[in-house]
Amino acid sequence: MAERDEIKSLKKALSAIAYMNEYGDVTVTQVAKGVGVPRATAYRLLQTLASEGYVDKLPNSDIYRLTSLVRRLSAGFRDEQMLIEIARPLIVQAQQELGWSIALATPRGTDMVVRLNTDHDSPLALIRYGVGASLPMLLSTCGYCYLAHCRPEDRQALINEALSRVDPVQPVRFDRDQIQRLIADVLTDGYCHLEFDHYREGNLGVPLLLAGQPVGGIVMRYIKSTLRNTDKLRNAYAPRLQQIAREIAARHPAHRTWQASIQSVNTAPHSPS
Template sequence: MPRSPGDIEGVQPVLRSLAVLEALNAAGTATLMQLHESTGLPKPTLVRLLDTMIAGGYVRRISRNAGYTLTERVLRLSSGFRHGDLVVEASRPFLSAITAEHKWPVALATLDRDAMLVRISTRHESPLSTDPDWLNRRLAMLLSALGRAYLAFCPEEERRLILAILRTSKAAMNAQARDERYVASLLAGVRRAGYATTAPMRGDSAMGIAVPVMEGERVAACITMRYLGSTMNEAEAAKRYLGAMQNAAKAIAAAHQRMVLSGA
């Protein structure tokens, strides 16, 4: 049954509120002007929506200069959502435990044909996170720590096929795949070290250290910790966190196998 104009009009405040929540989620904190620019909503409308969400406990006003931010109450909006992929579910407590202990955000990603798809992140649990929200974003195989870890540790035939796809890509993020000597050296170094790191990116102060979640010879997923490169070098990051990351990866693989066997 088609909706009446009145029904559609009544839905608009809800859609506008969701747009504001998404904008605040992406920005972390935002002023009224920034929300106006990102959502296109008039400032008086934004003020009304923000006041309503503040009253509901979903948004907090920091100050006139700093603007607004989300509260922990917004986590209730996603608490009932679950990914179908069991490895994502298996990873939840272990990723949260790493962030609780070491404070940096961690994430898990799975292969999505020619990129790594971020499936879960502790960004909102970390007091030190500076990254935007990468959830459900596709990351380059040869630039991200997640992609490098996957390619280095997946079976040879799978690696050959993925690299063949990347070499035919016209995307700039996959250009390195055409330098076969560079790729072979890069991945051999990752295997020797036992972990992968992010390629240096202009304007990005965060670095990633990633390890695979292995199930036999297969890479079920990869996990990464994101830390500020200005706080420590790669060697120090590996010394501090590699053991915890590898232990978490093993625990995730074991939990995933239990879930599969139990038919969860």
């Protein structure tokens, strides 16, 4: 490729990611030296990567760290496409059984992005979202399901960033205590249930875990005025969504490999102490 066709800022950002991948937690000064750019340039590179969710700045420190989002750069489109291909028939079948719209969402920075949904197949969907639609993580049941299963340091960094990005005119606001209660509820109940006064639809979401790691969530939207029975949400709909999440994971090669490795460790002979 001719030099005039290259995007130099992109090359520097990729060099910064490669440097952090090799050396782990770093400061701006270390990145500047490692990549061979002025400190001001290194700072802008890290801030840009952080704004896209690839880097976190640890609270009350000068340390920057790569996030799990970077793994998608190596996995590429195919891993996510495989997840969608596995999920599609399961979600379509559940939508036909339950009637309500069901979607799969994964994180992008501090948003949850719809990767697959059945809005256009459900006659009960009041709003028909397209694939690629995004919602702030703190307004999403899938967001809380994802946060609940993140590493504590990653979770706190995401919450801090999400709170800093809250639109001041947004009608729904959360404080840190509310956020922690919702996360605790997910860990206790295995699902997240949200209803907002400003919206006619309620949301019921469950975590989607792959190889023991959170990758997103499954959410069902329903019309609040026609489904006031919270026992049915808890005892019928939530278990059905959890079943979908388990089946998606069970059919994914990465999850099967992970389970096999755990079984191998558990069945390995132990040396006498």
